[in-house]
Amino acid sequence: MLIPYIRWIIVFLVFIATGLNFLDRQILSITIIKIQKEFNITDIQYGWVNTSFLVSYALMFTIGGRLIERFGGKIGLAVAVGIWSTASALHGFMTHISHLVASRFLLGFGEGACFPGAAKTVNELFNKKERALANGIAIGGSAIGAVLAPVLTIQLSNRYGWRWCFIFAGLVGLVWVAIWLFLRWPKQHKPKTYKEIYPSKPPLPFSQIFRNRSALLMLMIRFLLDPVFYFFMFWIPKYLNETKNVSFDDIGHFLWIPFLALGLSNIAGGYFSDTLIKKGYSVNKARKLVMGVAALLTLSAILIPQTSDLPSAITLMTILLFAHGFWITNYITAISDIFGDRATSTIVGLSGTAGAISGLVINPLIGWIIQQYSYTPLWLICGLMYPIAFLIIATGITIKPYPDKTR
Numbered sequence: 001m002l003i004p005y006i007r008w009i010i011v012f013l014v015f016i017a018t019g020l021n022f023l024d025r026q027i028l029s030i031t032i033i034k035i036q037k038e039f040n041i042t043d044i045q046y047g048w049v050n051t052s053f054l055v056s057y058a059l060m061f062t063i064g065g066r067l068i069e070r071f072g073g074k075i076g077l078a079v080a081v082g083i084w085s086t087a088s089a090l091h092g093f094m095t096h097i098s099h100l101v102a103s104r105f106l107l108g109f110g111e112g113a114c115f116p117g118a119a120k121t122v123n124e125l126f127n128k129k130e131r132a133l134a135n136g137i138a139i140g141g142s143a144i145g146a147v148l149a150p151v152l153t154i155q156l157s158n159r160y161g162w163r164w165c166f167i168f169a170g171l172v173g174l175v176w177v178a179i180w181l182f183l184r185w186p187k188q189h190k191p192k193t194y195k196e197i198y199p200s201k202p203p204l205p206f207s208q209i210f211r212n213r214s215a216l217l218m219l220m221i222r223f224l225l226d227p228v229f230y231f232f233m234f235w236i237p238k239y240l241n242e243t244k245n246v247s248f249d250d251i252g253h254f255l256w257i258p259f260l261a262l263g264l265s266n267i268a269g270g271y272f273s274d275t276l277i278k279k280g281y282s283v284n285k286a287r288k289l290v291m292g293v294a295a296l297l298t299l300s301a302i303l304i305p306q307t308s309d310l311p312s313a314i315t316l317m318t319i320l321l322f323a324h325g326f327w328i329t330n331y332i333t334a335i336s337d338i339f340g341d342r343a344t345s346t347i348v349g350l351s352g353t354a355g356a357i358s359g360l361v362i363n364p365l366i367g368w369i370i371q372q373y374s375y376t377p378l379w380l381i382c383g384l385m386y387p388i389a390f391l392i393i394a395t396g397i398t399i400k401p402y403p404d405k406t407r
Helices: 003-039 043-071 073-091 097-111 114-125 131-160 163-182 213-243 248-254 256-278 283-306 310-372 376-396
Strands: none
Touching (some): 003 043, 003 097, 003 114, 003 131, 003 163, 003 213, 043 073, 043 114, 043 213, 043 310, 073 097, 073 114, 073 163, 131 163, 131 256, 213 310, 213 376, 248 256, 256 283, 283 310, 283 376, 310 376
8 A cells, every 4th residue: 555655755755856956056066167158257256156046045944944844844845846946947048147146046045945844844754763764865865966967967968058957957846846736645644734733832932942052053063064065066066177177078977976975875874873773772872973973984075185086086075975964864863853843944944044154155265265275275174074063063962852742
């Protein structure tokens, strides 16, 4: 029968949504090699294009998270995917850098609600012994989207022109929305809105969240770490092109490897942490143990500027993203563990806003550092941030499970 597996079917659709989320945003980081020449865009201007995305992304992480807390994942994700898919298609009609900035802003406006919606859906459907694996699958789609982005973008660009990369991605997203809305969830598995779960209680007030030590430290951690991932998302194709002499056509042959490792580690990180809990480890120890291993692995990023050959650089990048997958799955799951149905999507949203604010401030600075110096200082920062973040979470936060009252 279908019903016993409906939760996992829903998670698979969320997997596709997060895949589209990263595929759509990654297209520009590859096509910028051609767009930059066609429109004479400087690295600093490109940094501001990325900032326009991050401004709206930052806003909608929190606003979207709060709205999804009230209206549920089904409506929230449908609206989010619809907005960002439309925005993606609009990229294909740009004739001036201002059009690119505007389309990028609208893309971030839609994409910001994706991960709060994914976390909300998983938290409603899975208990603490299954939650990390389900979260790993749900957000693992983001990595697969990033894996497919270079291959599809380069193939479509060479055959039909770079504009069709954006238009095609937008059309696929709108098809997803139609399928998502058509899907009917049985009542016993239907995600509930906040009012249905707690009819007499409002969502956790922001004033209470901002007085909560664990919540504040979670936001601080995301503020420190997100610029590392944005650097990888927005600048690595250019890095490979400029420092390793990788041509536009060849980028797709290599860039998928780190992102495939990310997708696998998203799922594996959730599986390992859930397995430790089933074997008797506390939730606190299981989540932190996996994140600690991940933090150690990220130190490999410091060695990337020292490599003289492409295979070594790709290997070290793969280790970095593999570690990030272990980290981010358990980080999001830890938020769900601590805050439960009352505030999971809100705090995931706030953390995303914190990271996006950090990213939008630093992105133009990244362009300046690259133009004035090199990529080397950026890789050093990438290697140090995760160990610092782990020290914060290890010493400052106790991951105590919220009661599973709704399951």
